[in-house]
Amino acid sequence: MSDLLERLRGRGWRMTAQRRVVAEVLDGDHVHLTADEVHARAADKLPEISRATVYNTLGELVSLGEILEVSTDHRAKRYDPNAHRPHHHLVCARCGAIRDVHPTGNPLTSLPDSERFGFTVEGVEVTYRGVCPSCAAA
Amino acid sequence: MSDLLERLRGRGWRMTAQRRVVAEVLDGDHVHLTADEVHARAADKLPEISRATVYNTLGELVSLGEILEVSTDHRAKRYDPNAHRPHHHLVCARCGAIRDVHPTGNPLTSLPDSERFGFTVEGVEVTYRGVCPSCAAA
DNA sequence: TCCTACAATGGACTCTGTCTAAGTCAAGTA
DNA sequence: TACTTGACTTAGACAGAGTCCATTGTAGGA
Numbered sequence: 461m462s463d464l465l466e467r468l469r470g471r472g473w474r475m476t477a478q479r480r481v482v483a484e485v486l487d488g489d490h491v492h493l494t495a496d497e498v499h500a501r502a503a504d505k506l507p508e509i510s511r512a513t514v515y516n517t518l519g520e521l522v523s524l525g526e527i528l529e530v531s532t533d534h535r536a537k538r539y540d541p542n543a544h545r546p547h548h549h550l551v552c553a554r555c556g557a558i559r560d561v562h563p564t565g566n567p568l569t570s571l572p573d574s575e576r577f578g579f580t581v582e583g584v585e586v587t588y589r590g591v592c593p594s595c596a597a598a
Numbered sequence: 599m600s601d602l603l604e605r606l607r608g609r610g611w612r613m614t615a616q617r618r619v620v621a622e623v624l625d626g627d628h629v630h631l632t633a634d635e636v637h638a639r640a641a642d643k644l645p646e647i648s649r650a651t652v653y654n655t656l657g658e659l660v661s662l663g664e665i666l667e668v669s670t671d672h673r674a675k676r677y678d679p680n681a682h683r684p685h686h687h688l689v690c691a692r693c694g695a696i697r698d699v700h701p702t703g704n705p706l707t708s709l710p711d712s713e714r715f716g717f718t719v720e721g722v723e724v725t726y727r728g729v730c731p732s733c734a735a736a
Numbered sequence: 737t738c739c740t741a742c743a744a745t746g747g748a749c750t751c752t753g754t755c756t757a758a759g760t761c762a763a764g765t766a
Numbered sequence: 767t768a769c770t771t772g773a774c775t776t777a778g779a780c781a782g783a784g785t786c787c788a789t790t791g792t793a794g795g796a
Contacts, residue, residue, distance in 0.1 A: 474762060476774065495752075510776045515753065534669045534784095536752060550709070550717055559715045563708040570701035571688070571726055577697045578731035579688055587723045588709055593716035612793060614743065633783080648745050653784065655743095672753095674783060 464526060464541075471524065481505045482517040486527055486541040492549075492558045494536040532558055532587055548585065552592035561588065602664060602679075609662065619643045620655040624665055624679040630687075630696045632674040670696055670725055686723065690730035699726065 464483055469475055485501045486493070493501070499514040518539055521527040528540040532551045538558070547560045567584045602621055607613055623639045624631070631639070637652040656677055659665045666678040670689045676696070685698045705722045 474773065476762070478775070508776085512754080512756095512777080513775055516774080529672070531669065531672050534667065534675050537672050550713075550715065550719070552717065553720070559717070561709060561713040561715075563705070563713065564710060565708050567701070567705060567708070567724060568726075570703050570705070571699060572702060575688075575699040575701065576728075577688065577699075579690065579697075579726075579728040580734060581688070581726050581728035582691070583727045585725045585727070586705060587725075588706075588717075588719050589721045589723070590714075590717040590719035596718060612742065614793070616744065646745085650746075650785080651744050 468524070468526070473520075473524075477506055478502070478509050478513045479517050481509065482514060483521070486521070486539060489542065490559055491542075492530055492532075492538040492540050494538055496536065498539065530558075532556075548587065550588040550590065552595055553589050554591060554595040557592045557594075606662070606664070611658075611662075615644055616640070616647050616651045617655050619647065620652060621659070624659070624677060627680065628696065628698055629680070630668055630670075630676040630678050632676055634674065636677065668696075670694070686725065688726040688728065690733055691727050692729055692733040695730045695732075 464487075465475070465480065468479075468483070473479070481502045482498060484505070485498050495511075495515055495518055498518065499509070499511055502509050502514060518527070522529050522539075526541075526543055528543045530538045530540050530549060532538065532549055533556060540560070542560055545562075547562050550559045550561045551557070563586060567586055568581065571581060571584075602625075603613070603618065606617075606621070611617070619640045620636060622643070623636050633649075633653055633656055636656065637647070637649055640647050640652060656665070660667050660677075664679075664681055666681045668676045668678050668687060670676065670687055671694060678698075680698055685700050688697045688699045689695070701724060705724055706719065709719060709722075
């Protein structure tokens with residue numbers, strides 16, 4: 461956390477109250493907030509923060525590789541502070557809850573050359589879908 | 599194709615000119631059109647078709663399991679008529695070209711119980727990202 | 737042919753996200 | 767500490783994708 465702020469400052473990132481609260485909101489495991497949710501939480505601490513600033517800051521954190529953009533549904537993008545350990549996502553089809561997961565093996569190797577159509581394959585995203593325990597109980 | 603129309607009629611789907619042209623537009627391999635593209639192509643054959651009708655029809659075809667919704671970028675959803683053979687997608691990071699691919703193995707088995715958080719896992723989507731031959735050459 | 741329930745229409749509306757012009761301020765300099 | 771400047775923030779307009787709804791049209795059964 462303050463690690464994050466230190467790293468950013470070290471990279472010459474100009475520190476402002478707005479950027480600090482956005483970075484603070486994005487902390488923890490299994491955190492996957494939409495831009496609007498980030499804005500709402502940031503506004504709790506800094507009421508006058510604008511939507512544009514939140515979007516700008518999120519965009520910069522993504523460019524810096526400090527957070528990841530995730531889109532598990534077909535709606536708003538979500539932002540995942542867990543950018544330093546590779547992982548995939550498990551999503552509840554009913555409530556949208558998201559967990560970070562670490563499958564075994566390397567999914568990249570499962571795509572044979574004959575299925576690559578001449579592409580240079582650089583990455584892979586895996587999204588597991590199912591029903592979470594709370595929704596299954598309900 | 600007319601298979602599709604036959605199947606739909608057999609399910610009691612009321613056939614209209616609009617539904618027919620939407621179904622006709624969605625035919626072929628490696629077809630991944632946005633709703634707007636479907637609308638544009640449908641309008642070539644039936645100029646007065648409305649956007650709302652295209653959205654309604656696409657939504658119904660998805661519910662019926664005849665086409666798949668795909669979102670490989672964070673923009674518009676795309677519709678994939680290849681719903682009857684399981685497959686995943688390979689996407690060019692530069693131009694957005696999409697190919698249907700068939701990885702080896704079953705990606706579902708790569709998620710150990712300890713990483714399932716009590717979820718009932720039902721499906722998995724895999725999106726490979728890379729650079730297509732034309733973009734690599736350019 | 738007539739009826740009626742279902743489908744299509746178009747326009748307003750919502751939700752996400754981007755852009756811009758003007759004002760503000762962090763941090764380096766003296 | 768005060769000054770300066772370019773980067774940051776703001777509010778609001780704008781744009782793209784998709785949904786909703788009241789009205790109009792029509793497929794297909796009687």
